[in-house]
Amino acid sequence: MESILFSVRLSLQVACLSTLLIVVTGIPAAYLLARKEFRGREALDMIFTLPLVLPPTVTGYYLIIVFGRNGLLGGFIYQWTGWTIMFTWYAAVLASYVVALPLMIKTARAAIESVDKNLINASYTLGHSEINTALKVILPLARRGIIAGAVLAFARSMGEFGATLMLAGNLPGKTETMPIAIYSLSNSGEWNKAHGLVMLMTLISGLFLYIANRYSKRTF
Amino acid sequence: MGLYVNLQKKVNGFSLNIEWEIGHEPAVLFGFSGAGKSMTLQLIAGLIKPDSGVVRLDDTLYFDSLSKTDLPPQKRLFGYVFQDLALFPHMTVWQNILYGAPLLSGNEKQDRAGDLIRSFKLTGLENRFPSEISGGQKQRVAFARALIRRPRMLLLDEPFSALDRPLRLEMREFLKEVRNTFNIPAILVTHDFDEASAVSDQIIIYEHGRITQTGSPEQVKTAPANGYVSHLISN
Numbered sequence: 001m002e003s004i005l006f007s008v009r010l011s012l013q014v015a016c017l018s019t020l021l022i023v024v025t026g027i028p029a030a031y032l033l034a035r036k037e038f039r040g041r042e043a044l045d046m047i048f049t050l051p052l053v054l055p056p057t058v059t060g061y062y063l064i065i066v067f068g069r070n071g072l073l074g075g076f077i078y079q080w081t082g083w084t085i086m087f088t089w090y091a092a093v094l095a096s097y098v099v100a101l102p103l104m105i106k107t108a109r110a111a112i113e114s115v116d117k118n119l120i121n122a123s124y125t126l127g128h129s130e131i132n133t134a135l136k137v138i139l140p141l142a143r144r145g146i147i148a149g150a151v152l153a154f155a156r157s158m159g160e161f162g163a164t165l166m167l168a169g170n171l172p173g174k175t176e177t178m179p180i181a182i183y184s185l186s187n188s189g190e191w192n193k194a195h196g197l198v199m200l201m202t203l204i205s206g207l208f209l210y211i212a213n214r215y216s217k218r219t220f
Numbered sequence: 221m222g223l224y225v226n227l228q229k230k231v232n233g234f235s236l237n238i239e240w241e242i243g244h245e246p247a248v249l250f251g252f253s254g255a256g257k258s259m260t261l262q263l264i265a266g267l268i269k270p271d272s273g274v275v276r277l278d279d280t281l282y283f284d285s286l287s288k289t290d291l292p293p294q295k296r297l298f299g300y301v302f303q304d305l306a307l308f309p310h311m312t313v314w315q316n317i318l319y320g321a322p323l324l325s326g327n328e329k330q331d332r333a334g335d336l337i338r339s340f341k342l343t344g345l346e347n348r349f350p351s352e353i354s355g356g357q358k359q360r361v362a363f364a365r366a367l368i369r370r371p372r373m374l375l376l377d378e379p380f381s382a383l384d385r386p387l388r389l390e391m392r393e394f395l396k397e398v399r400n401t402f403n404i405p406a407i408l409v410t411h412d413f414d415e416a417s418a419v420s421d422q423i424i425i426y427e428h429g430r431i432t433q434t435g436s437p438e439q440v441k442t443a444p445a446n447g448y449v450s451h452l453i454s455n
Binding site: 121 | 265267292293298299300306309310319369
């Protein structure tokens, strides 16, 4: 029972932190993609979106190449600090972040693009800078899409399995999130416990999907 | 003194090439839709960038392709009223008006907004959202928002075109009042000759991105420059 509670708590912890990172980085990224014209814009959008269509194991594989102990960035960090993100709960956050980020970027970009261009122009002619216009006009008017994106990202983070397993492993009491616990429990035939977790997981995801739908539908 | 514009812009097969100058008397840009009138206002306000040309208001150079001067729209002191008014739907009437004066201190902002609310007969509507007020009231909020930072000229992009006739006549009177009270020159874009001659001393006629004729409403009416102009007036 204790291990189940641990995985529920860990999953919530991972999803909260990953969603926070997604909100902080995903909104500016969506804004740039929606409002700025620069070379490689669509290529950047594609890179952000790829984890949505790649098998999570492939995303996980890429993350190992970059963040692994011998990885491009991870090797560097390991040399200097002797620390690696691999097989820690931070790795689960990283995996969830990368896999769920496109949900935020896609939804927020569409919402920002749908803000009436005249309102943005009006704000400029009234003397407001671009950043002020973004904060007071564009983001408030796009907020339903942004909230929907954050909720979807949270739900996706809660359910992340493949990339997490590759990056954070399956260490009971350390990196065993709910989806991974379900996998372990069903492998070892502990069906009763697995049932409970499956029901809980379904309930949480369904609830978040419902919230996301409600937010994305209501507009001004 | 006044506004001098000389603008060239090519976009999607349409080519605009115009030059005119107006003093502080009210002027109208007149012509069929798609002749480049609204585009001219956007170029003047800095919302789109000309390929080449000059925009000068009194002694301030806003745009000059030769000296590479290009002030952003925030620094150009125009009060812009958009065709769809562009009121912020998530702000109340009061917030919309205050939003027009980002650089003023709190007290002065409140005072000016209060004055505008009173003189534009918007008292009691301060906490309503744009979706909760009438078409005529929306127009007055858009004017109040454009005027609060005391611009040097109003750019009006067919703001009355969506209104029905009685209200349009009312708004013409309102526009005259605004110009007298605030002593501010205005350029109005319209394709309605009645409206053009009712509110302006000078009419600048647009035809496919070029100026066909400029003059007072009487001059244009008595001596139209060509068949296009007489067709436009009778329409």
